Amino acid sequence: MTTANPAVGRPGSPAPSLRRKASRGTILADRAATVVLWGTGVLVLAILGAIILHFAIAAWGVVSPSFVLDDPSDTVLGGIMPVLWNSLYILVLTMLIAVPVGILGGIYMSEYAGDNAVTSAIRFAEESISSVPSIVVGLFGLILFVDDFHWGFSALAGSLALTFFNLPLMTRLAEQALRAVPQEERNASLALGATKWQTIRHVVLPLAIPGLTTGVILTAGRVFGEAAVLLFTSGLGTPPHYDFTNLDLTNPASPWSPFRPATTLSVYIYKLNSEGLGAFKNQIVDGSAAILISMVLLFNLGARLIGRVLTRRLTAA
Amino acid sequence: MAQLTTAYRVSGLRTRPGLVERIDLPKRVVFLAAASMIAIVVLLLAFIAWQGIQLFVKDGVSIGQVLSPNWDPLADGGPQFGILPFIAGTIAVTAVALLISTPLSVGLALFLSEVAPQWARAIVQPALEIFVGIPSVVWGWLGITILVPFLASTFGGQVSLSLPVVGQVFSMPGFLTGFSWLAGSLVLSIMVLPTITSVSYDAFRAVPQELRTGSLALGTTRWQTIRHLLIPSALSGVLTAIVLGMTRAAGEALAVQMVIGNSPTLPAAITQPVTTLTSQITLDMGNTVFGEPWQDALWTMSLVLLIISITSVVLVRVINKRRMGS
Structure with a gap:
């Protein structure tokens, strides 16, 4: 037992007695x-x-081609085609506004914003909108678009309310994507005599495309599942049969018109549950929820995959 | 020096900025896009605040009445608009959700930042992102089809706990239908888990690696390092995470409304139905007419929600400023 005496511990090795004392309880806790x-x-x-x-x-046994492609029915299982259409319609309409504005705002926050009161006010606004409950944003849309603008429950009102709600997210993701572009790229471009805007337009934006794409897809995923914002802006009635040959955008009967009530898939789930009627309620909700979840999985995987592919392609070039 | 002169010469070659450059249109456009968010917040505050005060201004309901526990818009002796049950319900449901979620989320954040090997992180992090993406109606539906029946069938009768020596510790009526305060809190605790986890994860990652190696070199175990070093240094970040989780929980509408039972009374027992600000607004907004006192009361409740969320944004800023200061 030559090592029992701690005083003779070789230099450099931890004192054995100290190690011993620290053991048992602490190691067990660890x-x-x-x-x-x-x-x-x-x-x-x-x-x-x-x-x-x-x-x-x-x-x-619920989700089948006919479930996706048929109109809702009271007597048979029916389908969810109109509400799925509305979800995609509102998604596209929302992204048409939110993506350009969000990316432009992201450019300001990443390339121009100085450390001053205006920037901090914008940040405060960004954080505030993100933390406002979605139902309150929906009520804001109700009073502004539905009542004051006399649009009634409409796809446009829903899309604008959703844009308001998701603009901070899109802006922040765009800002992060742009900030990830190395400063040297900007310096090199500016040193070649390019103006600031030319640098942003031809150097920073192309390099940020993978990040921006991921941001767009992540925002789209959130827009697709949102229900509380849409409840009182785009309405919660069961949609009629859609005639896709009616291309008159001002006609509320046309499925292409932004001025018609548009119940989305998420809202439809909520509506079915709260009304609680119909023999096939549970199957329809299960099927719809399964489709919603698959879309969420798809959006997530898509964001990763496309981001990766774009990065590889752009950096290899 | 040579570089300096070249740069000087090049700058001399540039023409003086023309009108277009001086106006700098791109900068103005991107500024407008960013500043639009300020406009949105101002509009939102103005509209909700204006609608929210109508109950006092137009309908002449006093603040005392609004802060009473009696809610009955269709009462015989005149409508009663006490919103206290909703405020108390929101606080109660949120508090229990945070009690459940915080240890789990902070543990998960610690797992991801300190314990998990690369491969485990590569599985758990995408899983969390999918959690974020699951729509709230789906969480609500899961609550209705799985959680609520489970609570009702398992803890349906009298719920009590007896220990051999101490005797009965507590006893309370069980879940009648399963729609309850606890069901709401459980659903919320899962919904806020990704929020608290990702923000505290960032806080733990921000602790410099040297501090960890320094601590471990002193012979501490990993758990000792976590307890005595990481958690104290990341505390403000974890607090921020909890506040953000709280905001999300208090503002969540549909999932909670679907499982909570919606009984406009002050929360009494965790097994009983309660209601929250968001779920009552969701339920009643469609049944009321614009301009009637009942709907004005709902707008007042939205104003309360708005105040809660703006307060929490300020709170997060204060917490973070303290971190910068110290």
């Missing part, structure tokens, strides 16, 4: 903590796996 922390990770994966499995089982 092991326990490791197990618990691993447990949280496993738990989250298990919950997600269970949810996906649940909907895969619940949607079995």
Whole structure:
């Protein structure tokens, strides 16, 4: 037992007695903590796996081509085509406004904004809108667009309210994507005599495309699932049969018109649940929820994949 | 020096800026795009505030009446617009949701930043992003089809806990239908989990690596490093995360409304139905007519929600400023 005396511990090696004293309880606590922390990770994966499995089982026998392509019905299972159409319609309309404005705002925040009161006011506004409850944004849309502008419940009112709600997210993601472009690229371009705007337009923006694409897809995913904003802006009636040959944009009966009530898939789930009628309610909601979740998965995977492909292609060139 | 002269000469070659450059149209356009968010916030505040005060101004309801616990818009002796049950409900449901979610989320953040190997992180992080993307109606529907029936069938009768020596610790009526305060809190706790996790994860990552290695070199275990070093240094970040989670929980409407039972009374027991500001607004807005006192009361409730969320933004700023200061 030559090592028992701590005083003769070789220089450089930890004093053995100190190590001993720290042991048992502390090491046990450390092991326990490791197990618990691993447990949280496993738990989250298990919950997600269970949810996906649940909907895969619940949607079995419900989701079929006719479920996606038919009109809703009171007597048979029917389909969700009009509400799915409305979801895509409102998504496109919202992104048409939110993406350009968000990217332009992101350019300002990343390339121009100085450290001053205006910038901090914009940041405060950004954070505020993000934290306002979606139902309150919906009510704001109700009073401004539906009542004051006399648009009634309409796809346009819903899209604008959604734009308001998601503009901060789009702006922030665009800003992050632009900030990720190395400063040297800007310096090189400016040194060649390019103006600031030429640099942004021809150097920074192209390099930021992968990040911007990811930002757009992530925003789209949130817009697609949102319901509370749309409840009182684009309405929650069961849509009529859509005649896609009616291309008259001013005619509220045309499915292409922005001035018609447009119940989306998420709102439809909420409506079915709150009204609680119909023999096929549970199947329809399960099927619709399964489609919503698949779209969310698709948006997430798409964002990753496209971002990766674009990065590879642009950096290789 | 040579570079300086070249640069000087090049700048001399540039023509004086013309009108177009002096106006700098691109800068103005991108500024307008960014500043539009200020306009949105101002408009939103103005409209909701104007609608929110109508209950006091136009309908002549006093503040005392609004802060009473009696809500009955269709009462015989005149409508009663006490919104206290909703405020209390929102606080109660949010508080329990945070009690459940915070340890789990902070644990998960610690797992991701300190414990998880690269491959585990590469699985859990995308999973969390999918969590964020799941729409609130889907969470609500999961609550109705799985959680609510489970609560009703498992804890349907009297819920009590008895220990051998101490005797009965507590006893309360169980879940009648399953639609309850606890159901709302459980659904919310999962919905705010990604928010709290990702913000606290960033806070833990921001702690310099040298501090960790320094601590470990002193012979501490990983858990000791986490407890005595990481959590104290990242505390303000974790607090920010909790405030952000709280904001999200208090503002969530549909998922909560679907599972909470919507009974406009002060929250009494965790097994009983309650209601929140958001769920009552969602329920009643469609049943009321624009301009009637009942709807004005709903607008007042939205104003309360708006004040809660703006306050939390300010709170986060204060927490972060303190971190910068210290």
